[in-house]
Amino acid sequence: xSVALDRDRHPIRAEGNLVTATAASDAPSSRGHxxxxxxxxxxxxxxxxxxxxxxxxxxxxxxxxxxxxxSGKSTLAxxxxxVEKLTDxxxxxxxxxxxxxxSHLPPERRDLAMVFQDYALWPHLTAAGNVxxxxxxxxxxxxxxxRRTHAALERVGLGAHADRYPHELSGGEQQRVAxxxxxxxxxxxxxxxxxxxxxxxxxxxxxRVEIATLTRECGATAVYITHDQxxxxxxxxxxxxxxxxxxxxxxxxxxxxxxxxxxxxARFTGLAGELPGSLATARDEIATVRVAGRTVTGRLxxxxxxxxxxxxxxxPAATHLLPARPGDGDTAGDGLPGxxxxxxxxxxxxxxxxxxPAGTLTSVFDQHPHARGTAVTVSLDPDGxxxxxxxxxxxxxxxxxxxxSPPPGASSSPLRIPA
Ligand SMILES: Nc1ncnc2c1ncn2[C@@H]1O[C@H](COP(=O)(O)OP(=O)(O)OP(=O)(O)O)[C@@H](O)[C@H]1O
Numbered sequence: 001x002s003v004a005l006d007r008d009r010h011p012i013r014a015e016g017n018l019v020t021a022t023a024a025s026d027a028p029s030s031r032g033h034x035x036x037x038x039x040x041x042x043x044x045x046x047x048x049x050x051x052x053x054x055x056x057x058x059x060x061x062x063x064x065x066x067x068x069x070x071s072g073k074s075t076l077a078x079x080x081x082x083v084e085k086l087t088d089x090x091x092x093x094x095x096x097x098x099x100x101x102x103s104h105l106p107p108e109r110r111d112l113a114m115v116f117q118d119y120a121l122w123p124h125l126t127a128a129g130n131v132x133x134x135x136x137x138x139x140x141x142x143x144x145x146x147r148r149t150h151a152a153l154e155r156v157g158l159g160a161h162a163d164r165y166p167h168e169l170s171g172g173e174q175q176r177v178a179x180x181x182x183x184x185x186x187x188x189x190x191x192x193x194x195x196x197x198x199x200x201x202x203x204x205x206x207x208r209v210e211i212a213t214l215t216r217e218c219g220a221t222a223v224y225i226t227h228d229q230x231x232x233x234x235x236x237x238x239x240x241x242x243x244x245x246x247x248x249x250x251x252x253x254x255x256x257x258x259x260x261x262x263x264x265x266a267r268f269t270g271l272a273g274e275l276p277g278s279l280a281t282a283r284d285e286i287a288t289v290r291v292a293g294r295t296v297t298g299r300l301x302x303x304x305x306x307x308x309x310x311x312x313x314x315x316p317a318a319t320h321l322l323p324a325r326p327g328d329g330d331t332a333g334d335g336l337p338g339x340x341x342x343x344x345x346x347x348x349x350x351x352x353x354x355x356x357p358a359g360t361l362t363s364v365f366d367q368h369p370h371a372r373g374t375a376v377t378v379s380l381d382p383d384g385x386x387x388x389x390x391x392x393x394x395x396x397x398x399x400x401x402x403x404x405s406p407p408p409g410a411s412s413s414p415l416r417i418p419a
Pocket of ligand 1: 044047048049067068069070071072073074075076227
């Protein structure tokens with residue numbers, strides 16, 4: 001993560017940026033807030049980090065912001081949290097307008113809490129002290145605050161560690177304390193900024209499940225930042241994919257996987273490979289493509305014309321490995337002929353790297369191993385093959401000082417999930 005909320009974050013020095021649950025009304029939210037962002041622009045001097053971002057997320061939904069480093073995820077989260085000011089556009093939480101180009105509600109009045117990659121616990125407070133700190137604005141009777149604090153710690157499995165200081169806890173335990181601190185005051189919006197990045201794989205998986213269940217239990221709307229597509233698919237009700245400061249797709253995980261809006265989205269969410277070809281036929285959404293002398297079927301994902309150069313983007317799940325068939329050396333038969341370059345054991349079976357005349361395909365799964373050098377056929381499931389016309393990519397957006405006009409077809413209206 002290149003940018004955290006506070007680059008030299010230390011809870012003692014950064015109280016303004018340590019966003020903890022505190023409602024504007026100081027009353028707990030009974031449920032999450034609807035989140036609406038419209039025409040959001042954020043510029044840092046000459047750098048435009050976010051351009052014309054719009055989204056509309058129903059209360060209680062779990063939104064994942066997915067994108068590579070520098071795509072603007074943290075910037076958007078900081079704008080939602082209120083620790084950065086919008087250059088243009090609006091942000092609404094529930095019915096409240098919390099930011100526009102002129103007005104700006106501070107973080108402590110937005111009814112939200114945030115969980116960071118590096119926990120951001122107060123080092124001089126115990127686990128109970130850190131969690132209880134989030135309740136300070138509620139002015140609850142001491143006994144009630146203590147009861148809630150301990151219930152939250154119990155809920156994350158740390159009831160017995162309430163009196164330990166952060167340095168006496170493991171990374172995973174510290175993150176659980178941060179999670180308890182985030183939910184204890186029942187905020188309407190929970191923001192997670194790559195909270196699992198510092199943890200090892202096994203712990204990451206367990207905490208991911210805890211985050212998902214705890215967030216849904218408390219009914220908050222959640223916005224979760226990650227550059228890890230498997231984390232995004234596992235957690236999200238909806239995924240917002242950011243590419244160089246633009247929101248390029250907002251959809252359910254299933255739709256992002258089955259109908260990626262752009263080649264970038266397809267690449268970022270996992271491909272076995274990209275094969276160059278030319279469009280043979282297109283009807284409705286089904287296209288046939290000439291690839292290395294074969295004809296392959298896929299889903300037309302752009303507005304390509306017959307004979308136009310296209311790219312066939314292939315999901316790993318769309319590949320099936322078959323033994324080489326007679327005739328595979330010439331242009332007859334279904335699928336692509338190939339040779340096994342490499343294979344890796346994956347527990348349930350083997351991932352193969354296959355060299356075909358059109359290009360290389362990786363992550364071609366089969367339960368059985370096919371030895372290096374073996375001739376094979378790769379059959380392709382049209383549902384997992386996307387046909388995009390080969391067009392020049394828009395120039396880098398973030399580092400370009402002048403505002404460019406949006407690409408054809410781009411809309412400034414908020415992206416919505418169809419019911
Ligand atoms: N305070 C700042 N001043 C100038 N440029 C900034 C500032 N904060 C962010 N940027 C730029 O804005 C762009 C988006 O940054 P941002 O941190 O939001 O990306 P990100 O997707 O969260 O990346 P990462 O996953 O690495 O954290 C980057 O080009 C970054 O250099």
